[in-house]
Amino acid sequence: MTQQVKRAFKYRFYPTDEQAAELSRTFGCVRLVYNKALQERTRAWYGEQRRLSYVESSAALTQWKKSEELAFLAEVSSVPLQQALRHLQTAFANFFARRAKYPRFKSRKKSRASAEYTRSAFKWCDGKLTLAKMAEPLDIRWSRPLPEGAVPSTVTVSRDAAGRWFVSLLCEDTITPAPATNAAVGLDAGITSLVTLSTGEKVANPRHERRDRARLARAQRELSRKAKGSNNRAKAQVKVARVHARIADRRRDFLHKLSTRLVRENQTVVIEDLTVRNLLKNHKLARAISDASWTELRLMLEYKCAWYGRELVVIDRFFPSSKLCGACGMVAAKLPLNVRQWTCDCGAVHDRDVNAARNILAAGLAASACGDGVRPQRESSRTGRSSMKQEPQRATAGIPRL
Numbered sequence: 001m002t003q004q005v006k007r008a009f010k011y012r013f014y015p016t017d018e019q020a021a022e023l024s025r026t027f028g029c030v031r032l033v034y035n036k037a038l039q040e041r042t043r044a045w046y047g048e049q050r051r052l053s054y055v056e057s058s059a060a061l062t063q064w065k066k067s068e069e070l071a072f073l074a075e076v077s078s079v080p081l082q083q084a085l086r087h088l089q090t091a092f093a094n095f096f097a098r099r100a101k102y103p104r105f106k107s108r109k110k111s112r113a114s115a116e117y118t119r120s121a122f123k124w125c126d127g128k129l130t131l132a133k134m135a136e137p138l139d140i141r142w143s144r145p146l147p148e149g150a151v152p153s154t155v156t157v158s159r160d161a162a163g164r165w166f167v168s169l170l171c172e173d174t175i176t177p178a179p180a181t182n183a184a185v186g187l188d189a190g191i192t193s194l195v196t197l198s199t200g201e202k203v204a205n206p207r208h209e210r211r212d213r214a215r216l217a218r219a220q221r222e223l224s225r226k227a228k229g230s231n232n233r234a235k236a237q238v239k240v241a242r243v244h245a246r247i248a249d250r251r252r253d254f255l256h257k258l259s260t261r262l263v264r265e266n267q268t269v270v271i272e273d274l275t276v277r278n279l280l281k282n283h284k285l286a287r288a289i290s291d292a293s294w295t296e297l298r299l300m301l302e303y304k305c306a307w308y309g310r311e312l313v314v315i316d317r318f319f320p321s322s323k324l325c326g327a328c329g330m331v332a333a334k335l336p337l338n339v340r341q342w343t344c345d346c347g348a349v350h351d352r353d354v355n356a357a358r359n360i361l362a363a364g365l366a367a368s369a370c371g372d373g374v375r376p377q378r379e380s381s382r383t384g385r386s387s388m389k390q391e392p393q394r395a396t397a398g399i400p401r402l
């Protein structure tokens, strides 16, 4: 049985000077509205212990447009501004549900600039896309076809740090289910190998990445030598951003292939929840990139599992996956990171990562067996040694001071 899903299709496009100017103006307004609304919400929450709603933020936006110093907000399409408030609403809902950190301000330098247009703010005609306040359609490079007869419901325009423009079209698509299987797999996130599977397979980092990283290091060194505020520094910054973008593109490509394969081959995929670790500041490049890919892989697994009717089990990150002997269930006292292989008192010899991936799989199968979904095809012997209690995440992390 096929299934209808919402799916985003992303393409590069090349704006005319006018379009680029209009979009840059819109990005600026989106950022301003988001930040200003965030400031108001933060003040209401910390000053008066009051939660502002989307409706209140929207009413405030109407007032800002009437004020003299913010009258320029009325010059761009109002839809992306409303969408920014909706995004902020979602960010707060996630924060209050303890799924995310406190929303952060969008910085002109660090955040990706983007604007979201809903149906009323663009025209879709004969495969041509024209945004509100624009006379001409966007010059889109259709690198892959949209589904037959698709009409986008939402359009997101963005510009990355390397100065490239993208448009993402949200469309209905038909998904053909993957063949039935009873297989299950556990994943352990790593740095040297990106992912280790419970089958013993180690998935290495994408090809070329070592070279790209060397290039990145070189570009960053160049950048550090340029005087602050100079033209050359700005150029060097774009160069760094370009290498970053290439690494990210190749990674994404790679992760798409990996996640599709894992979801097609397995009924159940088990991963560890690493969100909390991701909150820690990390300056090591390798670590930062591997954390970013892990987050991305998890998102891909989430939606692809939903598409193909598979189960994704996320287990507690406090589960001692590396130190637990998969053979006898004993937990090793200490296991420094540089120890890649260890021998348990019971005599079992473990590859650190493969053992971790197997424990993650076992814990995940146990967790989902006592959960809501009853899965008859599961082997039931590996239960009883998981510590599945959910530690509450600290919801106060990262709150800006006023």
Ligand SMILES: [Zn+2]
Pocket (backbone or CB within 6 Å): 325, 326, 327, 328, 329, 330, 344, 345, 346, 347, 348
């Ligand atoms: Zn053992």
